[in-house]
Amino acid sequence: MSSTTTASTDVTSRGPRRPKRGVPLLEVEGLVITTTGPDGETVRLIDDVSFTVADGEVVGIVGESGSGKSLTMLAVMGLLPVGLEIAHGSIKWRGRDLVALRDREMREIRGREIGMVFQDPMTALNPLRRVGAQLAEAIRLHQPVSRAAARQRVVALLETVGVPDPAKRARAYPHEWSGGMRQRAVIAMAMANDPALVIADEPTTALDVTVQAQVMRTLEAARTELSSALILITHDLALAAQNASRMIIMYSGRIVETGTTREIFLRPTHPYTQGLLRSLLSEGDERAYAIPGNPPSPRSRPAGCPFAPRCEIAKQRAVCTDVRPLLELRPSGSRSACHFPDEIGHDRLVPTAPAAPAGTDVS
Ligand SMILES: Nc1ncnc2c1ncn2[C@@H]1O[C@H](COP(=O)(O)OP(=O)(O)OP(=O)(O)O)[C@@H](O)[C@H]1O
Ligand code: SF4
Ligand SMILES: [Mg+2]
Known part of the structure; x- marks a missing residue:
């Protein structure tokens, strides 16, 4: 400037x-x-x-x-x-x-x-x-x-x-x-x-x-x-x-996860966020990851979790398709809407948090 x-x-x-x-x-x-x-x-x-x-x-x-x-x-x-x-x-x-x-x-x-x-x-x-x-x-x-x-x-x-x-x-x-x-x-x-x-x-x-x-x-x-x-x-x-410094992750008309950029990158607590991160981190690789399937249209959104049809950890559990998960505070500090946040594996992620944007506080 x-x-x-x-x-x-x-x-x-x-x-x-x-x-x-x-x-x-x-x-x-x-x-x-x-x-x-x-x-x-x-x-x-x-x-x-x-x-x-x-x-x-x-x-x-x-x-x-x-x-x-x-x-x-x-x-x-x-x-x-x-x-x-x-x-x-x-x-x-x-x-x-x-x-x-x-x-x-x-x-x-x-x-x-x-x-x-x-x-x-x-x-x-x-x-x-x-x-x-x-x-x-x-x-x-x-x-x-x-x-x-x-x-x-x-x-x-x-x-x-x-x-x-x-x-x-x-x-x-x-x-x-x-x-x-x-x-x-x-x-x-x-x-x-x-x-x-x-x-x-x-x-x-x-x-x-x-x-x-x-x-x-x-x-x-x-x-x-x-x-x-x-x-x-x-x-x-x-x-x-x-x-x-802070992110809101939206999916199918809802917020599925929100937290500081650092929280989201270090430990995503929603499978959709994890999928976005996996895609980002594997960009350019021969076997680049893409979240399978497509989001539902607002007219055919499942009664429970809108991500259920694409979710790798839902395992066809009724609670996922029938009960809407609410945004809840996680130990990492972020809030996410998932019934099974503890089942999200982090082994496939390379948890490299981005540098804090200039002039922002992500602590
Ligand atoms: N004028 C409209 N009438 C009916 N449905 C609409 C209208 N505008 C948007 N929608 C629907 O509302 C939902 C949210 O749309 P929105 O444009 O906010 O998405 P977006 O996240 O901004 O997507 P994009 O990244 O493509 O810009 C979509 O399902 C879309 O089809
Ligand atoms: S609530 Fe169930 S379907 Fe939705 S993201 Fe969590 S595990 Fe997957
Ligand atoms: Mg738009």
Whole structure:
């Protein structure tokens, strides 16, 4: 990052954040999101999800495609697709219930207090408008600053996210930017109003492998500079481990394990987490491991454990297929939803915990 970064210039200054003592930034409690199936039945897409995010914390949400990562976050941002609804639960932002907020109030929080970075930068950028003008608009939407001050802020932001010659590049249209540069512009937009939380949903998945690491570094550097919390949604356990101090592992619309990155890597206490780790650790091997089978659709989720049809230790035990396991605290410190956590063999894992991400505490 440039030494001349000015992400905290006067333009956005709104004084030090004053988190309410003891109140997490974000608290999701018992979230259930439903839709109506083809036969008129109620389908639980997100099934009783609870978690918190503290000020300045980096949390990774990991799981295969369809596990419910995006829907959970769309609910947090008040952006659920039509036809889906929050049937139960609460989503609290600094102790204030977001579910009860009107659209206008939610729009004020979105973009100002919560910034967003999605997989495809073009979902956030208007192809017909210059990048700088869009960034300036994002700033002026939430802050009473002059056009000139907003323009100045745009150049500083673009510099912060590593865009070369930012004053000139700001005048270009999105199609004149490369994919990696566009995603940097989106990160700048997410950071424009000094948000307390950034939600990044697969922010590097659509990018070239070489650009992925640069964009991730940019996101982390901008986040550190603004002391924002980050929720990093990814199917890539390694990416989450490199960046997050805490992880939430989702499967079939539920949380199956949650703990610090170190706890999860040293001793996974759910067979699904173990399977993800085995896949990661055997990547590139001739006999690379893949979890057999596929996740159930939300309509055909077993009554008990959703992982039962793929689980190597279930051994067709009725309790696995019939009784829903609840998240319980394990001796390692993590919490997992499995009836037989003690039967998870760790002999096939190479328990190398990743180095703690910079500036995070995983103890
Ligand atoms: N608009 C919708 N209508 C009905 N079902 C939906 C809708 N959007 C998502 N779903 C279903 O909800 C479940 C969770 O989807 P979600 O998009 O949150 O998964 P994800 O973990 O983000 O997956 P991916 O890694 O592919 O982005 C999936 O079974 C999906 O098919
Ligand atoms: S509850 Fe049973 S099926 Fe589910 S993960 Fe644990 S052992 Fe496997
Ligand atoms: Mg998704």
